[in-house]
Every structure is written in C-alpha cells, then in structure tokens.
Amino acid sequence: MQAMIFLFISGAEIFFIMFIVVMVFGADKIPGIAKGLGKGMRQLRDATDDIKREIQKSAEKQGIDTSFTDDIKDEINKVKKGVDDVTGTIKRK
Known part of the structure; x- marks a missing residue:
C-alpha cells in the first residue's frame, strides 16, 4: 500500500x-476565502x-549580455529531458 504524501501531511491531518x-x-465563507487567495x-x-x-x-539598456541565461535554460531542459527519459522506464511498486 502506497500512501500519498503531500507536504509530509497525512490524510487524517488534512481532514482535521x-x-x-x-x-x-463556516462552509459558506470558504469559496470566498479561496477566491481571495487565488x-x-x-x-x-x-x-x-x-x-x-524591469x-x-x-540589463539590456546597460548593455549587459544576458544570453548566458538562455544557455543555462537550454542545459536545464536537457537535464530534465534526460531525467524524464530515465524515470519513464522505471516504475515504483
């Protein structure tokens, strides 16, 4: 039996x-509270x-080269794809 862990809170704690x-x-105020939080x-x-x-x-006005951020994003995406490829074949039981 695999329990779903959500922020280290069990189902009983969420219910409480x-x-x-x-x-x-009160039940009638909860939708308004959720709307306000949203x-x-x-x-x-x-x-x-x-x-x-801003x-x-x-940074662009001052002539600072920000192209390295695109390179970093590309590398992160490559790593994510690699992790997804590996974890796609592994299943927890």
Whole structure:
C-alpha cells in the first residue's frame, strides 16, 4: 500500500485541518476565502513577472549580455529531458 504524501501531511491531518477551517469560517465563507487567495497569488505572480521584465530591460539598456541565461535554460531542459527519459522506464511498486 502506497500512501500519498503531500507536504509530509497525512490524510487524517488534512481532514482535521479542513474540519477546523470549516468550524472557524463556516462552509459558506470558504469559496470566498479561496477566491481571495487565488487573486492574491495572481497579483504576486504578476508582480514578480513585472520585476523580472524591469530587470531584463535595465540589463539590456546597460548593455549587459544576458544570453548566458538562455544557455543555462537550454542545459536545464536537457537535464530534465534526460531525467524524464530515465524515470519513464522505471516504475515504483
């Protein structure tokens, strides 16, 4: 029997946390809370993307060579593909 591990929390602990959340906020408030969390995460991601774009623009204006980042991304993708090829043939039982 293989148990699913999610952030080192068991199923019973997840159930207990959900029970406490329902007891504290009520079932009718949970969708609103989830919507607010989703909006917050979206704003955070947009902010980090804006910061990345600004850094990239300022680097290009100053003539800094950023082509090495593309080389690093290519190498990372090659390693990921290699790992996927190896792990695709190995199955855990």
